[in-house]
Amino acid sequence: MNKEEILAYLPYTEPFLFVDELLEIDENGATGTFTFRKDLDFYKGHFKDHPVTPGVILTETMAQIGLVCLGIYLSGTAVSGAPGHVMLTSTAIDFMKPVFPGERVKVVAEKVYFRFKKLNCNVQMINEAGEVVCRGNISGMVTNKMNG
Amino acid sequence: MNNSELLEKLKPIVANYAHNKEAIDDITEHTDFINDLKINSANLVDVVLDIEEEFGIEIDNLSMEKMLTVSAAIEIIEGKLKEKNDR
Secondary structure, eight states: OOHHHHHHHOOOOTTSOOOSEEEEEETTEEEEEEEOOTTOGGGGTTTTTSOOOOHHHHHHHHIIIIIIHHHHHHHHTSTTOOOOEEEEEEEEEEEOSOOOTTOEEEEEEEEEEEETTEEEEEEEEEOTTSOEEEEEEEEEEEESSTTO | OOHHHHHHHHHHHHHTTOSOHHHHHTOOTTOBTTTTTOOOHHHHHHHHHHHHHHHTOOOOHHHHHHOOBHHHHHHHHHHHHHHHHHO
8 A cells, every 4th residue: 555545544534634644654664744733623722822732632643643554554565455444452652842733743653563463653753843742652453344 | 381380470471461450369271361351452462472472482363363261371372382392
């Protein structure tokens, strides 16, 4: 599968799509970008008068680029062929810096292992200044059907 | 390695991922990983990967699918250890 096919296969849409572009993808990892537009709805409430991107959204962004895109690629290029769905099963993330409205981030994911349908990746998110804003480990099960 | 020695080696591996910690103390060959120990399918993969490392064996997909109870795990580990020693 090429990058465009993977993006088209993603099961998300607005307001919960957090992948703009895939820069690189191969069997060992994925790199992609997303820009947090200033008008995203959650900024109205997180926090009152002080918009900051929620940690769960940063985690989701790392999961969509690093885990889901890579899981689709790995299952879609496997011998059996059909790209799967990715069900998130665990996260352990450390947050270092805030991400403000309008910032563009890059997510870099490296596969730790993909065995028995479980994909485990080390992920990090980098801001435009080149600083690591968060990093950690995310895993999920690559399944044939949604939610299962 | 006999069954009770295998079980003693399995216990700490399984305990890492079990949500039902009390059940770990009462673990027997009949213990079911998912129903009794509340290990989810993703962590079951980690149990199997840790077993591979601990015993120096490789578990194939078919064996993985059968590995749902302590007795099934012990049987598979014994089989793989035997294969390894016969080589």
